[in-house]
Amino acid sequence: MDFLLSEEQKAMQEMAKNFAEKKIAPTMEEDEKEHRFRREIVKEMANLGFFSCLAPEKYGGTETGYLTATVMTEEIARISPSYGLPFNLQMNSIQPVLLNFGTEEQRERWIPKLINADLLGCFAITEPNSGSDVASMKSVAEEKEDGFILNGTKMWISGVPVAELGIVYAYTDRSLKHRGISAFIVDMKAPGVTQKAIETKMGLFCAPTGEIVFDNVKLPKDSLVGQKGDGFKICMFMLDSTRLSCAARAVGVARACKEHSIRYANEREQFGQPIANFQMIQEQIAEMYVEEEAARLLVYRAAWNRDRGQRNTLEISCAKYFAAEVAVRAANTAVKIFGSYGFSSEYPVERFYRDAKSYQIVEGTSNIQKMIIARNVLGLK
Numbered sequence: 001m002d003f004l005l006s007e008e009q010k011a012m013q014e015m016a017k018n019f020a021e022k023k024i025a026p027t028m029e030e031d032e033k034e035h036r037f038r039r040e041i042v043k044e045m046a047n048l049g050f051f052s053c054l055a056p057e058k059y060g061g062t063e064t065g066y067l068t069a070t071v072m073t074e075e076i077a078r079i080s081p082s083y084g085l086p087f088n089l090q091m092n093s094i095q096p097v098l099l100n101f102g103t104e105e106q107r108e109r110w111i112p113k114l115i116n117a118d119l120l121g122c123f124a125i126t127e128p129n130s131g132s133d134v135a136s137m138k139s140v141a142e143e144k145e146d147g148f149i150l151n152g153t154k155m156w157i158s159g160v161p162v163a164e165l166g167i168v169y170a171y172t173d174r175s176l177k178h179r180g181i182s183a184f185i186v187d188m189k190a191p192g193v194t195q196k197a198i199e200t201k202m203g204l205f206c207a208p209t210g211e212i213v214f215d216n217v218k219l220p221k222d223s224l225v226g227q228k229g230d231g232f233k234i235c236m237f238m239l240d241s242t243r244l245s246c247a248a249r250a251v252g253v254a255r256a257c258k259e260h261s262i263r264y265a266n267e268r269e270q271f272g273q274p275i276a277n278f279q280m281i282q283e284q285i286a287e288m289y290v291e292e293e294a295a296r297l298l299v300y301r302a303a304w305n306r307d308r309g310q311r312n313t314l315e316i317s318c319a320k321y322f323a324a325e326v327a328v329r330a331a332n333t334a335v336k337i338f339g340s341y342g343f344s345s346e347y348p349v350e351r352f353y354r355d356a357k358s359y360q361i362v363e364g365t366s367n368i369q370k371m372i373i374a375r376n377v378l379g380l381k
């Protein structure tokens with residue numbers, strides 16, 4: 001994909017590759033087994049400027065853009081899908097929301113701390129009974145003279161229970177349906193906020209995911225982002241950005257599965273020859289290769305256009321949907337190519353298989369992406 005990347009982007013890509021291989025890989029397998037999250041890794045990523053791509057210099061950013069973020073995210077996810085997530089939590093969620101809808105004071109106060117990873121971020125939409133249907137959320141922020149009182153439960157939130165700052169969506173006026181949802185920037189250590197890890201996850205063991213209970217949490221007036229009732233609009237805007245990051249992670253996983261499969265197919269011998277000689281293995285590798293390339297093209301193009309200021313929801317949904325499906329297929333094929341060893345945690349492909357499944361669910365399921373795509377191309381609202 002050299003034709004698309006500037007020299008600066010190639011240098012950032014190389015830096016991310018080295019970081020993943022030298023700083024994440026050495027402890028990763030053990031950390032995955034222990035379900036251990038290392039804050040120091042996120043801090044080191046921050047120190048290298050990984051979370052600076054979207055914000056202007058005055059907030060500590062570099063404005064190198066979505067494409068730069070995409071190539072770096074791919075490199076990290078290729079080694080560890082778990083450590084691909086901080087790109088979303090530190091950068092692609094809260095930062096674009098504040099840059100586009102926040103006040104100057106909110107931007108100055110929060111963005112530098114997210115870029116530096118002085119505060120760990122999260123975004124909270126999903127609830128126990130509200131997933132794809134965002135407007136069915138139950139969380140409520142009741143307006144008072146000096147701010148709001150937040151009550152509700154959020155579920156499956158990445159970064160919980162270690163989150164320190166969150167964008168939280170809640171109703172300020174239920175009678176207005178989705179136009180009554182508002183967005184808040186919330187101190188996740190405030191009294192009344194309880195975070196609990198979900199221990200029953202299938203994968204992404206180095207990336208915490210959890211539940212948040214908001215019990216009469218006092219939010220100051222200036223925690224409202226945008227206007228009251230802007231929450232749904234802000235949420236959909238944010239999801240464009242987080243979906244792009246998810247799609248980049250999926251490309252990284254597809255690439256990792258292809259690389260591991262190629263190596264294994266050349267090493268493993270059966271019937272007196274490397275399994276790479278068998279046409280059915282060659283077909284599997286060829287399909288993995290083409291699908292990964294196609295996914296990357298979709299994702300990079302979406303990032304490139306986003307950098308040109310386009311609101312390209314359709315393009316991003318296509319990229320997210322396709323890359324997620326490709327990652328799962330690549331992981332599935334890799335497990336087959338590895339035979340019994342694909343079924344063993346001794347080799348990384350079973351981990352990629354488990355982690356890749358998340359891409360078909362998060363930031364809107366594959367069905368929801370297809371719904372967005374179909375409605376757009378059919379011209380339906």
Ligand SMILES: Cc1cc2nc3c(=O)[nH]c(=O)nc-3n(C[C@H](O)[C@H](O)[C@H](O)COP(=O)(O)OP(=O)(O)OC[C@H]3O[C@@H](n4cnc5c(N)ncnc54)[C@H](O)[C@@H]3O)c2cc1C
Binds near residue numbers: 366
């Ligand atoms: C690892 C992980 C991390 C996550 N991180 C976050 C996070 O940081 N913040 C956050 O807010 N959420 C997060 N989520 C939640 C995630 O975004 C939701 O799980 C997702 O939106 C789907 O919601 P649901 O699980 O409630 O499924 P449901 O909405 O209940 O869907 C169930 C099934 O029905 C299908 N379906 C639903 N509606 C339709 C429809 N109209 N047409 C066709 N099919 C439909 C879905 O595709 C799915 O197959 C995370 C989830 C996981 C697994």
